Amino acid sequence: MSSSPSEHTGELDASLDAHEVSDAFHVFDTTLRDGAQREGINLTVADKLTIARHLDDFGVGFIEGGWPGANPRDTEFFARAQEEIDFRHAQLVAFGATRRAGGKASEDPQVKALLDSGAPVITLVAKSHDRHVELALRTTLDENLEMVRDTVSHLVAQGRRVFVDCEHFFDGYRANPAYAKAVVRAAHEAGASVVVLCDTNGGMLPAQVQAITHTVLDDTGARLGIHAQDDTGCAVANTLAAVDAGATHVQCTANGYGERVGNSNLFPVVAALELKYGKKVLPEGALREMTRISHAIAEVVNLTPSTHQPYVGVSAFAHKAGLHASAIKVDPDLYQHIDPELVGNRIRMLVSDMAGRASIELKGKELGVDLGGDRELVGRVVERVKERELQGYTYEAADASFELLLREEAEGRARRYFRVESWRAIVEDRPDGTHANEATVKLWAKGERIVATAEGNGPVNALDRALRVALERIYPQLAELELVDYKVRILEGKHGTSSTTRVLISTTDGSDQWATVGVAENVIAASWGALEDAYTYGLLRAGVEPVE
Secondary structure (H helix, E strand, O other), rough: OOOOOOOOOOOHHHHHHHOOOOOOOOEEEHHHOOOHHOOOOOOHHHHHHHHHHHHHHHHEEEEEEEEEOOOHHHHHHHHHHHHOOOOOOOOEEEEEOOOOOOOOHOOOHHHHHHHHHHOEEEEEEEEEEEHHHHHHHHHOOOHHHHHHHHHHHHHHOOEEEEEEEEHHHHHEEEEEEHHHHHHHHHHHHHHEEEEEEEEEOOOHHHHHHHHHHHHHHHHHOOOOEEEEEEOOOOHHHHHHHHHHHHEEEEEHHHOOOOOOOOOOEEHHHHHHHHHHOOOOOOOOOOOHHHHHHHHHHHHHOOOOOOOOOOOOOOOOOOOOOHHHHHHHHHHHHHOOOOOOHHOOOEEEEEOOOOOOHHHHHHHHHHOOOOOOOOOOHHHHHHHHHHHHHHOOOOOOOOOOHHHHHHHHHHOOOOOOOOOHHHHHHHEEOOOOEEEEEEEEEEEEEEEEEEEEEEOOHHHHHHHHHHHHHHHOOOOOHHHHHHEEEEEEOOOOOOOHHHOOOEEEEEEEEEOOOEEEEEEEEOOHHHHHHHHHHHHHHHHHHHOOOOOO
């Protein structure tokens, strides 16, 4: 039921010919505009340029960069993007509104700013809900239609391709279907390539979206797109429901960023289109970059990637239950809907007190430790994991500590690069209200007894520094290591301030990151256990042979 793409200028046709994906279906990204409206996201121009490069690498067809003329940052972005980025797949899109009521598009300064941006494609937001026209725009329904016609035709006459976002379309359709469809017709007849139906308040459900999109497509003949907010948790489903009804243009944001609870998430939408619908919407091989792109954009916006995000989350293909692991050992497809490598992700086996033999064997294989089908060895590891978890340890998020445990059982000895004689941490409360934190570590390494003292920002930091002072001369590889995260959890118990404490530490060597766990009755001792594992694992990764 899809309608064919509208005509557009020869200049833009030449641009599209260079793209690897057909113009018959659009993947349109609005992370830099709508996604940037999420609470907690504040993008600089440099951030926006970096994200635009990632999105172009991913292969989306259109990147909406912002509203030129509305603020200096977006105006600067469009000027720099066209100078600094050689777009290989995407076209840059400028966002703006229809002209003001009672004026002319050719004289409207906001419309002129859209043209001055140099963007080859322009998205116009238009009112399609009658109450919004009368209460927000304070104009008549007929004048609103004329605003749409005048602005679209003017921009098309200037050689721009135009998409029209019908704001609050679904709510407007339910209130006054005839008028909502009249706005679609006005945009289509004036030359808009795509008319986008927007669930601006995010309140629609898939069946409603599909039925309305189907009717509007039949009644107007316009090429339709979908823009869904996620207020009911249905943005991705609503987007795909619109595609089922004939929409050939989807508007999304990376990782679902957006105002309130967010927008339709680009990554599950694209994965569904390619892997479930069989639509070719990305350049060849781009889908395998999806997990990397998702995490890279999360880093730029300074938000921790969602671990449970479909397709790209680190837990998307993680398996914990022993029953699942047993089945996956026979055939991974028994508990996975796709091969994770198709989206650049990987299968992960989680080790916990739920782990069975299959979980341990698969996890060993994942970590490069061959258990050789040794049932006795695997049984020992299973029992030790269950015993340690009873004490408060957790290995789900501490692969490095688990690998050390696994190697100890498989090799019959613990990997030791140093032997600790004692350690202590002192916190001194001074009369002026400040605190001094000092730690001393006594240990043996390569036959040498070393005593090292260091100060730090807190007792754990002081211990970390003292350990470094003691070991870096003997193991210079430790200079590359850096602690990047530190989490403390007081485990449930009945001992008040002496309750068992679990500490998770994340460490990096600049190229990879790993996590270790420590458990004790106080936070300093638990931290020391996690630190010991962190440095031991770092030396193991560096290929250093243990001394004993």
